[in-house]
Amino acid sequence: MTKSPFTGKSEPASDLLGLIHSDVCGPINTQARGGFHYFITFTDDFSRYGVEQQQIPQEIEEQVTAVETQILCRSLRECHAPERYGFLITTVTSLDSEKWLEAMRSEMDSMYENQVWTLIDPPEWVKLIGCKWVFKNKTDLDGNVQTYKGRLVTKGFRQIYGVDYDETFSPVAMFKSIRILLAIDAFHDYEIWQMDVKTAFLNGKLEEDVYMTQLEGFVNPKDARKISKLQRSIYGIKQAPRSWNLCFNDAIKEFGFIKNEDEP
Template sequence: MLRSDRGGEYLSIEFLDYLKECGIVSQLSPPRTPQLNGVAERCNRTLLDMVRSMMSRASLPIHFWGYALETVAHILNLVPTKKVAKTPHEIPSEDVVFVARRGFFRERELIFKEDSGSTIDLEEIQELPDNATLGETSNQQEEEVPVGPTDISLPLRRSSRVSMPPEFYGFHITTDGDTFVSDRTLINLDEPANYREAVAGPESAKWKEAMDSEIKSMYDNQVWNLVDNVSGRKTVGCKWIFKKKTDMDGKVHTFKARLVAKGFTQTPGIDYDETFSPVAKIKSIRIMLAIAAFHDYEIWQMDVKTAFLNGKLTEDVYMNQPEGFVDAKYPDKVCKLEKSIYGLKQASRSWNLCFHEKVKEFGFSRSEDESCVYVKASGSIVTFLVLYVDDILLMGNDVPTLQDVKSWLGKCFAMKDLGEAAYILGIRILRDRKKRLIGLS
């Protein structure tokens, strides 16, 4: 597989045909998300760090930057890696290694140089006093210019202005003396930051019920087994995340407690490997909605409860027992995770692979151009399925077939039927089936 960032050179028909001939699958990360292509980004950082180091020592003009990059790439190709026994330089496509006999290296000369003189000295920015004008400040600077050498060892002047936090944006609109909020998504919902705040606050009963439901899901999905904690074994921490879910009008309808693992403590190659997982692009969802509106298809919405708990782990991951739910009989034991859990590096990928296998069993095939759009056709009956993490859109022209898909998904996963699609990913869906029109707000 080749994962790219949607650059034009990766989207040409000639290049895609060449990949197919070589048996290479093209994966495209969403626009403006280079962090999803971590391998390439880390490689770019390595290259540029070496280039900056070389250019800071060499007394060369800035336009030699490209030659420094080529030199760095050549050096890295001579360095052995863990993946293969030989260096990239030893295994070129022509099976030929060319070594120059003559060359003059000037490392010693560059090492003993102080610097290249290419750095830029930045002048200190003097902030204006609150009650001063630009003219007064310029006159003061003219009067205070010292004559003769100055002491450069003096500490930098720090601003005495008091930092004021910005006001909370509520988009309050006043009409005829009445004030209302036009964007309810920005209202502070007073969500607890940790377990202690949740159990001590005025809404503790609702948060306790939400945590009990989350733990029950863990046991129902057989997410972990309690095992003895071996000395020296690395364990991953966990914490509770509390969220109040609102509807399209901003009203709270669900208290959600999520147990998440502290995935930032995981070690690559030990308790996780691949992490990439595709999601449906927003423009793909908009296109599918437009197609459904034009052909007057049904548009239904479903939500997967605790989706990530369905993914099976292939690595050995150990986690501490969750706060507030430590087993009284075995307080010193740790949880050996059998299924993925929210917060793990590989959680999203494990869930996506699990879902893909299940929908394939039901006869769906994945779109070649969009990894999270599935289609199933039988004669004149067509059904589409769009997946965005744990949100599902079902579209089709036959209600019994859609009901069969719902029933199948309900057998495979814990599902929540949301009926006709009205609100997904922050988008309100407004539909006029008589005119075959659809509006997205």
């Protein structure tokens, strides 16, 4: 008898005898009727059809008897019905629904203003990635809600490296460099200005062709069969950080800044 290590990967059977489970039990101290101390079972994973043999092959001449048995399958996972819009409905029907709707409208206005996508007829070979809403609120030190944010993100986990994107690296400032700058500012009593770019990723332009499904609830009935071809980097796709960094790098150099090679 041979056995293979458990890989942790599920491979359901797609046809009869595609995957068979076998088990040998014995020796059993209490002798069964007929003097048996061992028995072996075979179970087809697809049909749940069991085959058992209670004697050593050399002792019998008849073929193995096939007996259909009821197999009890147990799993630690709980199955639930899929809820595609459960969280969205909960948000819209909450006490702060008007504020959440305003956050969604503000996000969509940014999408249209930056011309993030164009609607096209779907080619036959195209691979679509989905999109969804992500809601978050910002609170102050006392826990009071200050900002309601609704972010439209793509399901970038469906992208394939080398097909939908190539490079994803985006440099990040080191905290020690920030602390050094703050120390210099404090020593010379400089003023510190902080700038926040709203929907920063939408400023980056895509070099690859990425296609996305239309957002539920914002589909024009006249263009219901069309898909969205992304023109700019949207939150969720793999290359979004790098596209935004390239855009920021070109813009900051126009103001006379020089790139520090030691701190990119």
